[in-house]
Ligand SMILES: Nc1ncnc2c1ncn2[C@@H]1O[C@H](COP(=O)(O)OP(=O)(O)OP(=O)(O)O)[C@@H](O)[C@H]1O
């Protein structure tokens with residue numbers, strides 16, 4: 001059995017009188033430790049997939065399994081625990097607490113977990129050894145995203161989910177962040193799922209899911225994933 005599986009997952013949003021079919025029959029699987037790229041145009045359903053996988057949204061129908069556990073049948077309390085203990089989330093706009101230092105931001109997230117990593121060490125690993133006592137406003141965008149990644153990793157999650165993690169960054173900084181995420185997946189054996197609308201990034205993935213109009217139009221395993229340094233776009 002796969003580490004993650006989506007089986008015929010649908011999601012319909014009701015807005016007033018209108019039904020919006022964000023996902024219509026999404027199925028795919030991911031193995032433990034895979035670096036997964038989810039690519040597709042705006043409105044395709046990428047964030048909906050990630051939010052359902054991360055327990056921030058619920059499916060209308062279908063079956064979702066993560067590490068042997070059926071996520072779609074969890075109650076509210078169980079979902080809260082799932083988000084808290086099993087999922088690290090990284091967003092486009094970092095979402096750091098502005099009046100806490102880098103280290104304090106990471107410690108805050110680690111505090112609510114069973115088995116967190118050493119926050120200071122994780123900040124070393126993401127390249128912020130000398131910036132731990134800086135506030136977000138004193139850090140560049142790329143550095144703030146490193147704090148956000150450290151914050152997600154310090155929880156020692158089963159899955160690291162990233163929704164357009166380089167969307168607010170320039171080309172070079174974005175590449176550095178992608179390299180950090182790819183290296184982290186490889187060195188920690190961490191299952192990492194990254195959303196992008198940039199198809200040029202597909203060669204990076206151990207697995208690539210292409211999403212279009214609420215459906216998976218291709219699911220490919222990549223036997224020789226490229227390093228991000230080898231990709232230009
Ligand atoms: N909370 C919501 N209420 C109503 N409709 C929604 C909601 N969230 C998403 N949708 C709709 O579902 C569809 C898929 O949205 P989703 O956010 O998953 O797309 P996306 O692929 O992440 O796009 P983008 O690249 O622009 O972030 C879109 O038509 C969107 O308008």
Ligand SMILES: [Mg+2]
Pocket residue numbers: 046047048163
């Ligand atoms: Mg999105």
